[in-house]
């Protein structure tokens with residue numbers, strides 16, 4: 001018996017690469033390639049950090065805009081402004097999810113008061 005993933009039937013045999021991964025392939029070789037690429041990127045971003053006056057690892061990347069969640073995530077910046085932006089993002093995310101849960105409860109007719 002042969003086991004074929006959906007991706008394998010679509011794509012010609014290939015060496016795993018981030019380019020194929022970006023096109024949607026999730027075969028083992030592509031996943032490994034993507035993972036090591038992400039890891040290398042993260043390492044590179046981590047290296048471009050320096051402790052600020054509070055001892056927090058702040059990104060020194062020229063493109064890093066501080067005080068935004070994406071910098072916290074992408075540049076691994078842990079400065080006060082970026083950490084605060086991350087906290088706000090997580091709060092908003094959580095309350096958004098809570099609202100969605102309440103909405104779905106209401107849709108199911110749970111806890112509805114007329």
Ligand SMILES: [Zn+2]
Pocket residue numbers: 014015016017020021025026027028029030031
């Ligand atoms: Zn692949």
Ligand SMILES: [Zn+2]
Pocket residue numbers: 058059065066067071077078079080081082083
């Ligand atoms: Zn920052």
